[in-house]
Amino acid sequence: MLDIYGERFKSRLLLGTAQYPSPVALKQAVEASSAEIVTVSLRRESARARAGQGFWELIEQLGVRVLPNTAGCHTAKEAVATAQMARELFGTEWINLEVIANDDTLQPELFGLVEAAAVLAADGFKVLPYTTEDLSAAEKLAAAGCNVLMPWASPIGSARGLVNRDALKTLRAYFPETTLIVDAGIGAPSHAAETMELGYDAVLLNTAVAKAGDPVNMAKAFARAVEAGRLGFEAGLTPPRDMALPSTPVAGTPFFKKILS
Amino acid sequence: MQILVNGEPLTTDASTLAELCATLGLAQAKVATAVNGSFVASAKRECTQLSPKDEIEIVAPRQGG
Numbered sequence: 001m002l003d004i005y006g007e008r009f010k011s012r013l014l015l016g017t018a019q020y021p022s023p024v025a026l027k028q029a030v031e032a033s034s035a036e037i038v039t040v041s042l043r044r045e046s047a048r049a050r051a052g053q054g055f056w057e058l059i060e061q062l063g064v065r066v067l068p069n070t071a072g073c074h075t076a077k078e079a080v081a082t083a084q085m086a087r088e089l090f091g092t093e094w095i096n097l098e099v100i101a102n103d104d105t106l107q108p109e110l111f112g113l114v115e116a117a118a119v120l121a122a123d124g125f126k127v128l129p130y131t132t133e134d135l136s137a138a139e140k141l142a143a144a145g146c147n148v149l150m151p152w153a154s155p156i157g158s159a160r161g162l163v164n165r166d167a168l169k170t171l172r173a174y175f176p177e178t179t180l181i182v183d184a185g186i187g188a189p190s191h192a193a194e195t196m197e198l199g200y201d202a203v204l205l206n207t208a209v210a211k212a213g214d215p216v217n218m219a220k221a222f223a224r225a226v227e228a229g230r231l232g233f234e235a236g237l238t239p240p241r242d243m244a245l246p247s248t249p250v251a252g253t254p255f256f257k258k259i260l261s
Numbered sequence: 262m263q264i265l266v267n268g269e270p271l272t273t274d275a276s277t278l279a280e281l282c283a284t285l286g287l288a289q290a291k292v293a294t295a296v297n298g299s300f301v302a303s304a305k306r307e308c309t310q311l312s313p314k315d316e317i318e319i320v321a322p323r324q325g326g
Contacts, residue, residue: 016324042320052290052323089293
C-alpha cells in the first residue's frame, strides 16, 4: 500500500487533471486509471467566467482525494501564500509544493523549496515537495518535516522519462523509509514501470495521459504499468550481468563431445 | 479608490475584502483570497479593510498537473 503521511492507498498512480480534451475525458481517464489521488491547482477566478466553480463540481463527482499544487510559484513567499489559499479552498493539509526556478526547464528552485517547506510544515501542512534527485536538498526537505519526496524524472511535460536513473536509484537507497514519488517527465507506460522497478512508491503524471490520442486507454496502460513495475520490484529483479549465462542446462547437451587429442 | 484585483486595475467603493467579493458576485463562490501577497482567511474578509493600491488575489479551484 502507498503511504502518504500515514494514510494508505491501493493505487500507486497519482494523476493530474489538466490538459484533457474535455471534462468528460478527464472523468473517464481518472476512472480508467484507478487513481485515488488527483492533483489540482488554483487560479485567478473571473467574476464573469467563474470557471473554477464548474471544475470543482466535476472533481467532487470523482470522489477522489485531491492534492493541490503551487504550480507557477517562483518564490517561497508566493508558494506559502498559495498553499494557505489551497488549504482553505480544498480542505486538505496536503500540498504538492512547487517553487520553480525558471520557465524553460520548470526546474525546482531548491533553496526556496526548502524554505517554503519548513514554513509550511511548521504551520501544520503535510508537504509533498516537487524536487530534483539532489541528495542534500532531499536531506534538508526531510529535516524540514517532509515525509514524502517527489523528485522529477525529467522536466515537466518533456516526456523524456528517467534521464538520471542512477541518481534516482541512489535517492531510493539513501531514503529507504521515505515515501518517494516520481513527479514529472514520465512520457510512456514503460517509464512508469521502470520507476516502480527501482522501488519507488508511486508515480505522478499528467501530460502523458491527458495529451495521448486516447487518454482513457493511456490511463489504463499506465495503471497496468505501475502495477507491473511494483509487482516486479516486490518479486525481486535479477541483477544484470555483462556476459551471457545459458538458461537451458548445459549438462547433457546432445552432440557435445570432448575434443580428442 | 483604485486597487488591483487579480492583476487588473479596478475602481471600487468596497471598503472591506468581503464587500469586494460581494460586489464581484463571488461572496458565496468557492474562492480563496490574498491581500498584498499574504493569505486572508474567509473568516477574516469582513474585518480586512482595503486601501488604495492594494493588490488582491481571488482564486478558485482549477485543473492542475
